[in-house]
Amino acid sequence: MKILANDGVSQSGIDALEKEGFEVITVKVAQNQLENYINKNNIDAILVRSATQVQQELIDACPSLKLIGRGGVGMDNIDVEYAIDQGLHVINTPAASSSSVAELVFAHLFGMVRFLHSSNREMPLEGDSRFKALKKAYSQGTELRGKIIGIIGFGRIGQEVAKIAIGLGMKVLATDNFIDSADITLDFFNGQKSTFTIDTISFDEVLNEADFITLHVPAQENYIISASEFEKMKDGIGIINAARGGVLNEVDLVSALKSGKVQYAGLDVFETEPTPAVQLLMNSEISLTPHIGAATKEAQNRIGLELAEQIIKLLG
Numbered sequence: 664m665k666i667l668a669n670d671g672v673s674q675s676g677i678d679a680l681e682k683e684g685f686e687v688i689t690v691k692v693a694q695n696q697l698e699n700y701i702n703k704n705n706i707d708a709i710l711v712r713s714a715t716q717v718q719q720e721l722i723d724a725c726p727s728l729k730l731i732g733r734g735g736v737g738m739d740n741i742d743v744e745y746a747i748d749q750g751l752h753v754i755n756t757p758a759a760s761s762s763s764v765a766e767l768v769f770a771h772l773f774g775m776v777r778f779l780h781s782s783n784r785e786m787p788l789e790g791d792s793r794f795k796a797l798k799k800a801y802s803q804g805t806e807l808r809g810k811i812i813g814i815i816g817f818g819r820i821g822q823e824v825a826k827i828a829i830g831l832g833m834k835v836l837a838t839d840n841f842i843d844s845a846d847i848t849l850d851f852f853n854g855q856k857s858t859f860t861i862d863t864i865s866f867d868e869v870l871n872e873a874d875f876i877t878l879h880v881p882a883q884e885n886y887i888i889s890a891s892e893f894e895k896m897k898d899g900i901g902i903i904n905a906a907r908g909g910v911l912n913e914v915d916l917v918s919a920l921k922s923g924k925v926q927y928a929g930l931d932v933f934e935t936e937p938t939p940a941v942q943l944l945m946n947s948e949i950s951l952t953p954h955i956g957a958a959t960k961e962a963q964n965r966i967g968l969e970l971a972e973q974i975i976k977l978l979g
């Protein structure tokens with residue numbers, strides 16, 4: 664059987680699949696060439712990340728496809744319902760990248776409260792006075808310890824964020840439309856464990872009380888955070904979006920940064936990918952990363968292995 668991993672897959676995943684006799688092809692086929700390529704090569708399964716779209720038209724045009732695999736969590740680039748209706752298997756790896764995404768949230772948080780994203784750009788090649796001016800400009804940092812983090816969406820990733828926040832000595836508030844409560848277990852290096860139960864509260868309570876807000880919800884039709892939600896937040900709020908572009912209104916974010924309502928912002932995802940709005944890219948106040956929440960060696964390894972395991976079970 665032939666598998667096209669169009670957005671790549673880890674070597675561990677390739678090895679596991681090849682061991683069971685699958686042929687794994689890792690060329691990157693352009694979106695408009697996919698139909699031709701799949702049909703010409705009689706591809707049985709396509710693996711994608713968030714870049715490749717697998718929508719109804721492609722599914723209809725490629726009768727050899729038996730499985731669509733998403734290496735990651737969000738399935739918004741796949742017409743899941745239609746594919747299942749057509750008898751295809753559709754799989755993803757919902758748990759494999761949680762800690763990587765949660766760690767990226769804290770990379771943004773730690774970086775933004777000490778202005779690393781701007782100071783990196785501005786460090787002078789030479790010149791005492793410029794160095795001193797920068798030291799002064801970036802001397803009003805904030806500690807995370809003791810602050811309140813508001814987690815919007817308390818699934819796997821949100822809970823992983825809570826785990827790190829608790830370890831840091833932050834107070835955790837969380838809200839979720841479906842989850843009332845979660846046990847957060849911290850595993851320490853010496854084998855000890857501590858469990859904290861966190862009951863979720865209302866969306867508005869999180870908006871009102873948090874010092875930092877991080878979003879962990881799937882792609883939505885409408886914004887979750889726009890001007891009216893910024894209004895409900897504390898002045899000088901910090902906000903992170905490592906979930907999906909489109910859950911946070913970017914135009915309203917830029918206004919809220921200008922007015923000082925938002926002091927810190929970190930974005931890993933954008934309303935327009937792969938070309939984010941220039942107003943975001945040019946805004947030195949925003950800590951930016953190019954959708955790399957799940958892009959660690961460890962997460963990609965787990966993703967590859969999990970995909971391989973599921974494919975072997977379903978098609979092997």
Ligand SMILES: O=C(O)[C@H](O)COP(=O)(O)O
Binds near residue numbers: 736737
């Ligand atoms: O939904 C996901 O798993 C993340 O957004 C990661 O997407 P990526 O695999 O394209 O990095």
